[in-house]
Amino acid sequence: MGNLTRTLCLTVIMGVVILLMMSVRLALVVAEENLIVMITSQEAAPYKEVLSGFRRYLTQHGTNAAFEEYSLQSDPTRAIQVLQEVKKKGPRVILTVGSLATQAAVKEASDIPLIACMVVKADDLQKTANATAVEIDFPLEIQLQWLQRFLPGNRSVGVLFNPRENREKITAATKVARNLGLKLVAREVETPQALPDALDSLAKEADVLWGVTDQMVLSPQTAEPILLFSFRNRIPFTGLSTSWVKAGALYALDRDYTDLGAQCGEMAFKVLQGTKASSLPPASPRKVTYALNLKTAQQMKVEIPQSLIDGAQQVFK
Numbered sequence: 001m002g003n004l005t006r007t008l009c010l011t012v013i014m015g016v017v018i019l020l021m022m023s024v025r026l027a028l029v030v031a032e033e034n035l036i037v038m039i040t041s042q043e044a045a046p047y048k049e050v051l052s053g054f055r056r057y058l059t060q061h062g063t064n065a066a067f068e069e070y071s072l073q074s075d076p077t078r079a080i081q082v083l084q085e086v087k088k089k090g091p092r093v094i095l096t097v098g099s100l101a102t103q104a105a106v107k108e109a110s111d112i113p114l115i116a117c118m119v120v121k122a123d124d125l126q127k128t129a130n131a132t133a134v135e136i137d138f139p140l141e142i143q144l145q146w147l148q149r150f151l152p153g154n155r156s157v158g159v160l161f162n163p164r165e166n167r168e169k170i171t172a173a174t175k176v177a178r179n180l181g182l183k184l185v186a187r188e189v190e191t192p193q194a195l196p197d198a199l200d201s202l203a204k205e206a207d208v209l210w211g212v213t214d215q216m217v218l219s220p221q222t223a224e225p226i227l228l229f230s231f232r233n234r235i236p237f238t239g240l241s242t243s244w245v246k247a248g249a250l251y252a253l254d255r256d257y258t259d260l261g262a263q264c265g266e267m268a269f270k271v272l273q274g275t276k277a278s279s280l281p282p283a284s285p286r287k288v289t290y291a292l293n294l295k296t297a298q299q300m301k302v303e304i305p306q307s308l309i310d311g312a313q314q315v316f317k
Helices: 002-033 045-060 076-089 099-108 140-150 163-179 192-202 223-233 242-247 257-272 294-299 306-311
Strands: 035-040 066-071 093-097 114-119 131-135 156-161 183-188 208-210 237-239 251-255 288-293 314-316
Touching (some): 035 045, 035 076, 045 066, 045 093, 045 114, 045 257, 066 076, 076 099, 093 257, 099 114, 099 131, 114 257, 131 257, 140 163, 140 251, 140 288, 156 163, 156 192, 163 183, 192 223, 223 237, 223 242, 242 251, 242 288, 242 314, 251 257, 288 294, 288 306, 294 314
Parallel strands (some): 035 066, 035 093, 114 131, 156 183, 156 208, 208 237, 237 251, 288 314
Antiparallel strands (some): 251 288
């Protein structure tokens, strides 16, 4: 009787072990079928925060998937190699973070659902049949409403832009500004050499200089002349990022990058359930954070309400 009991126990144990092994194998098969590839343009902290938020959202919502991560390391020549390798694996979804990764995926993997994050414009993606995006910029109305919160007495808003890149945006911003009781004073900058004259023309017309994403106008090379103009004329400049604020911009709106990843995770979750990526409308960041430079405010005699100081993600003094 004792031997029979032991035999039965061993049989039960072996059965449980086999079931567990089958479950693990099945889970691995399902995970492989739900392969999600994440491609970043570079390895900076915001990109990693996006990936963290993306993984977390899908994991918390029960997505049984395998994740593979690639970085292009800001190298365009690496993009083709990575995308060729990714295409062989046949992922269910590709997440790209940044313009370099997105452009490569649009060109090389047009038959795989694509969720793009931290792209400046989603217009090009709308022409494809497999993609959607979470853009990096906030809607124009939100940007100008925050400008009014920081600088409520300033009505004349100067802006510099490259017409080849931003003509449509500035046309739209002019209407938005008018609806908010603001006057947009726009100056075209077609070459870097035209920047000094464009700045000088705003000296007597603008109360504030509003920075918009523009590869020619706002770059590491133009930061010094723009900030010098701002201080010499006591015209506050609203920057594009915390680094601009650290350098002397009055403030800059920023994003919650982990939440950007979660937004992309929501889109990917819907795609895995059968929704076409192209049927999901592009989205804007849904959480606003900001950095503030109190030293700049003091030098320009700008009074910042304590509530805005308390709400800043980072304050430079």
